[in-house]
Amino acid sequence: MNATTPELRTERLHFLPYRPEHEDVFVGLLRDAEVCRWMGQDLVPEPQVRELFRAILTDVYPQRRFDVWGLWLDGTYVGHAEIKPTGNVDGHELVAALLPAHWGRGLGGEAVRGLLRHAADDLGLTEAYGMVGAENTASLALSRRLGFRHVKDVVGDDGSVTRMLVISTGAGEPGADGPPAGAVRAADPV
Template identity: 30%
Template sequence: MFVRTERLTLRRFTSADAEPFAAYRSDPAVARFQSWDPPLPLDAARETVERFAEGDPEAPGWFQYAVDLDGVLIGDLGLKLHENLMQADLGYTLAARYQGRGYASEAVRGLLEHLFVERELHRVSAEADARNLASARLLERIGFTHEGLRLSNTWFKGEWTDDLLFGLLRDDYLARRLSRPPPTPAPSA
């Protein structure tokens, strides 16, 4: 376990995650603004989950955190740590049936707390397809600054798309954190 929030656990992937991972990543609505095309066959999901399980969250490159709700995989957070180990890019995916309940915000907030307070990263960045308004609202709600728009920047699934750019600095995160009441600690297991 890397992070525990009020309702969620951010942990390493396990082989038991392959089926739910394949299920939500095969959903066309979930994949719409993501880099993969559905469906995700179970064999490919098994290979991917195995690769995720072997990753190192403190090494440069991508690491995928499993988002767990009461023992059930409901999504994942991807973090690409830069070579300098002080900056990272963030991505997130949540199964459709768990969207709209605050789980994505809670998971990202939990990871940010870990990254900025425990690991002392300097900056976390995120990009969103400009049509993905829910993702943009989530980033702004949890404190990211909208830093820019790259028009017709990405050839994505057969069309040019606009990219929204977001960033959050550790100093800004800590200042906001100090101005609000402390979170309720997660119950110990």
């Protein structure tokens, strides 16, 4: 990324770069077993999550490695979002995770639309990837409705299957009104 992570806004969400005082809400999100399940990651000990948060502040932001935000709705923390280089293909991955209390309200799709707009308008990306667990049927359905296409299945060492999806951001396309909506690795099973 060639600039510091900007604040973004959608109709209801405020994408705010993390600040030191956000550590406890970030830890709460990534220590939620349901969130971890749908994100396809293990529930890790709290000290490791705190270390990850501090790395965002001391490494990711200062080194401009990628964009990462806390998601806020009317001043309440509701989740997390990122646009980062993906290790699976040459490209960038969108990540969105919501606290379970905020699932089923359309916030996951709204978050991804905001990420796609930033990817196209500010980063110049023409496409973006998402990784959704094969068992996360609600997020897969939302992804299809919003225009993501299946690229391939990625099988983990434990036999778990994650669907790699791709979507055009609309950047650089003649007559494009902006990016289509989409959904990605979302701990938001709608």
